Amino acid sequence: MGVEILRGFAKEAIQKSVALTNFLCCLHLTNTYLFTLVLTYGPSMLPTLNMTGSLLLAERFSTRLGKVGRGDIVIVRSPVVPRRTVTKRIIGMEGDSVTYVVDPQNSNICDTIVVPKGHVWIEGDNIYDSKDSRNFGAVPYGLLEAKVFWRIWPPKDFGSLRQRAD
Amino acid sequence: MGSLKFLWDVSKSCLTAGLISLTFSDRFASIVPVRGTSMSPTFNPITDSSIKSSSDDYVLLEKLCLEKYKFSQGDVVVFRSPSNYKEKHIKRIIGLPGDWVGTPHSYDVIEIPKGHCWVEGDNSLSSMDSKTFGPVPLGLIQGRVTHIVWPPQRIGEVKRSIPPGRLPFS
Numbered sequence A: 001m002g003v004e005i006l007r008g009f010a011k012e013a014i015q016k017s018v019a020l021t022n023f024l025c026c027l028h029l030t031n032t033y034l035f036t037l038v039l040t041y042g043p044s045m046l047p048t049l050n051m052t053g054s055l056l057l058a059e060r061f062s063t064r065l066g067k068v069g070r071g072d073i074v075i076v077r078s079p080v081v082p083r084r085t086v087t088k089r090i091i092g093m094e095g096d097s098v099t100y101v102v103d104p105q106n107s108n109i110c111d112t113i114v115v116p117k118g119h120v121w122i123e124g125d126n127i128y129d130s131k132d133s134r135n136f137g138a139v140p141y142g143l144l145e146a147k148v149f150w151r152i153w154p155p156k157d158f159g160s161l162r163q164r165a166d
Numbered sequence B: 001m002g003s004l005k006f007l008w009d010v011s012k013s014c015l016t017a018g019l020i021s022l023t024f025s026d027r028f029a030s031i032v033p034v035r036g037t038s039m040s041p042t043f044n045p046i047t048d049s050s051i052k053s054s055s056d057d058y059v060l061l062e063k064l065c066l067e068k069y070k071f072s073q074g075d076v077v078v079f080r081s082p083s084n085y086k087e088k089h090i091k092r093i094i095g096l097p098g099d100w101v102g103t104p105h106s107y108d109v110i111e112i113p114k115g116h117c118w119v120e121g122d123n124s125l126s127s128m129d130s131k132t133f134g135p136v137p138l139g140l141i142q143g144r145v146t147h148i149v150w151p152p153q154r155i156g157e158v159k160r161s162i163p164p165g166r167l168p169f170s
Helices: A002-034 A061-065 B002-027
Strands: A035-040 A054-059 A073-077 A085-092 A097-101 A110-114 A119-123 A144-153 B029-034 B057-062 B076-080 B088-095 B100-102 B109-111 B116-120 B141-150
Touching: A002 A035, A002 A061, A002 B002, A035 A085, A035 A144, A061 A144, A085 A097, B002 B029, B029 B141, B088 B100
Parallel strands: none
Antiparallel strands: A035 A054, A054 A144, A073 A085, A073 A144, A085 A119, A097 A110, B029 B057, B057 B141, B076 B088, B076 B141, B088 B116, B100 B109
16 A cells, blocks of 8 residues: 555656656746846936836847847847846947947047947947947847847836837 | 547657757757867867868767856867857867967967957867957857767867967966
8 A cells, every 4th residue: 555655656746847847948948049038227228228127028039040230229248247248229230330439428539430240339328327339349249148129117118118219 | 549649648758858958958068069170189180091081079068167157278168159140169268368368470469358268279270260350258158068979989078278388378
């Protein structure tokens, strides 16, 4: 009798753990290949994203298929601190010539460069307080991780993120 | 009815196996082929008898190092090409942030910027590496090569080593 009970118990335990593993794998694959949630904070994307924190939904297939373009907000692995990711807007794709203000706080001297092959030029919407391509140059396309398309938090701004009107 | 249930069971276990193996290869380790001779003699060695290498080496790519992006000089890594994100290269790390490396053909010495590394192929004659495109962001690295797993006569560990004369100054 004892053996029977034990066997039934073991069978159920195996079934449960397989189901749990399946669930975790699905979660990982969805997060890696389809959609991911990102929490952003800081002043660099004002006024589009607020300073105290926004919860955003981002999709992975556009970056994977090379379908992102100028004006898209993207999640980029930081070229300076590889463990961090930053949220910026794409200003120029490869081959574009980009004019930017070198030091907007002190002067309005502009500089123009051509984005090299396989790179993108990213900037924060708040050019006065943002560490972006103006500091570290154009970033390789391979550092792009996802494209932001939906805002979840704060709830009053729930909805899709439109392109910047300019 | 019985055969239909059997088919359902088989496809269910296939799906489970696929899910688990894909997750495992994403997070922990995967096996990738090495193409080209830029890493000879470590991978795909060129022998005198046969100029074209007979077969590609298959190597084990460990991905746990991506949690912290901690590497050391001499590690062999796979990274996305900085000029084309669809291509992947396999090279050896020569210098890490803060190191100074000399470029072999000129007398320039450059400091590697924060968050970047200097990579070179073991076969300096035919290799597209940092000598052509400069320092590479660590964020492009996809994993560290630890073992050769195929062909059988070449199974073994990949040693962490720096070619003599390429030691960086720090």
